[in-house]
Amino acid sequence: MNVYETVAAAIGNTALVRLNAVTEGIEAAVYAKLEFLNPGGSVKDRAARSMIEAAESSGELAPGGTVVEGTSGNTGIGLAMVAASRGYRTIVVVPDKTSAEKVAFLRAHGAEVRVTEGARPTDHPDHVRNIARRIADETPGGWLAGQYDNPANIGAHYASTGPELWQQTGGRITHFVAGIGTGGTISGTGRYLKEVSDGFVTVVGADPLNSTYNGGDGRAYYIESIGHFLHPDSPEDIWPECYDRSVVDSILTVTDREAITTVRALARREGLLVGGSGGAAVAAALRLARTLPADATVVVLIPDSGRAYLSKYFDDDWVARLGFDDRTGDVAVTDLLGDTLDPLTVPSDATVAEALEVLGDRPELPVVLRRTPSSLVVAEIVGSVTRNDLIAANPTSVVTEHLSVPLSVVGAFESLGAAVKRIGADTRTVVVAESGIVSGLLSAGQLTDRSSGERSGR
Structure with a gap:
């Protein structure tokens, strides 16, 4: 049995497991690197240890210091875990879409968690990373980990993840698939594998459909810790320095629905409870593997466990409300869309006068982050506006100054009874979501x- 002197020393050397049930019809071997077996529960433990050790060596982080980071959760958990074992204080800034489980894990390690609105442009003072930078500057002994641009992030995977995969597969790995978040995992691991194999290993990125890494428009998506979101008001799309595009041979895009379906299939068919980014990576790996011969060996990296997302991807109610499920009855909400109101929305930068023009004689409409009107995701709804409120407002003011609470959302495939129960006493316009x-x-x-007609048999 392995015995370690510290928790940090136990990071790495995670298991490689062959996928069997979800690979029906695939000739190539597909293996999953289970990074949720790290002490902190994710691949980010590797980067956290590497960044803290590098900061200690350089003197940036001194005894009694404070570790600060802006993160969607996993890096913060890794940092908090290592910091706790070495006597450091930890302050973590997370976006509000971070799962409740991750926030609880952070606080369990003694980290001070500050939650901020995630949908902020990069130059906004309350953007996650800007808040973290300010806290580090204002805190005596504060050190900002800066995972997006910290070379120790890439170095962690070049020194550990890559060599492990080469050793575990006996040098037989032909394809490496991983999601792209900060870029550190795929860049460091991929660089090592390409070097040790003389360029034989193909590195493939898995990316949410809307992410700008693959050329998407950067609109919001539902899978955490992967891809690159771009707020429409950001002055420029700044990519992490940790993402080395020259290492990645190709990128496969994955929809939210495909990732969530894969996550649930892995739990029920393979016994693997993985997070959404792992579901996206596996979905991409399976699609790739279907094109490969029997002598190919595909390794897909699973960043974290589904335990951190039980309130999301594994919650049937969450899945149904956002329309990620399948039809549940003979008559579903989607059957009413032939009689639907036009799916109009009000952009967040509209003036009151412009919003009233869009509203027409409608009582209320959802307000979304400024985008082109097609394919608006529910995650971009920031509130609602009512015609009565706007009529009394300054016509040149911005609608975000007059927001009401968001409208109720029901899933397209929910039964009418379930949808009526979900909206309760809310008599306002209802948003219908599909995927x-x-x-x-x-x-x-x-x-x-x-719904009343269906119950009465009409």
Whole structure:
């Protein structure tokens, strides 16, 4: 049995497991690198240890100091774990879409967690990374880990993840698949594998469909810790310095629905409880493997465990509300969309006068981050505006100054009864979501009237 002097020393050397049930019809071997077996529960433990050790060596982090980071959760957990074992204080800034489980893990390690709105442009003072930078500057002994641009992030995977995979496969690995977040994992691991194999190993990135890494428009998506979101008001799209594009041979895009479906299949068919980014990576790896011969060996990296997402991807109610499930009954919400209101939305930068023009005689509409009107995701809804409120407002003011609470959201494939129960006493316009995207608007009356008709047998 392995015995270690510290928790940091136990990071790495995670298991490689062959996928069997979800690889039906695939000739190539597909293996999953289970990074959730690290002490802190994710691949980010490797970067956390590497960055702290590098900062200690350089003198940037001194005894009694404070570790600060802006993160969606996993890097913060790794940093908090290593910091706790070495006597450092930890302050972590997370976006509000971070799962409740991750926030709880951070606090369990004694980290001070500050939650901020995630949908901020990069130059906004309250952007996650800007808040973290300010805290580090203002805190005596503060050190900002800066995972996105810290070379020790890449170095961790070049020194450990890559060599492990080469050794575990006996040099037979032909393809490496991983999600792209900060870029450190795929860049460091991929660089090592290409060097040791004389360029024989192919490195493939898995990326959310909307991410700018693959040329998407950067709109919001539902899978955490992967891809690159771009707020429409950001002055420029700044990519992490840790992402070495020259290492990645190709990128496969994965929809939220495909990632979530894969996550749930892995739990029920392989016994592997993995996070959303792992689901996206496996979905890409399986698609790739279907094109490869029997002598190919594909390794896909699983960044973290599904335990951190039980309230999201594994929660049937969450999945149903956002329309990521399948039809549940003979009559579903989507069957009413032939009578739907136009799926109009008000952009967040609109003036009151412009919003009133869009509203027309409608009582209210959702307000979304400024985007082109097609394929708006529910995650981009920032609130709602009502015609009555706007009529009394300054016509030149911005609608975000007059926001009401968001409208109720129901899944396209939910039964009418389930949808009526979900909206409760809310009589306002209802947003219908299919695979996380706004597919239409209904009046609450349309739902309740049709549901009553179904119950009475009409």
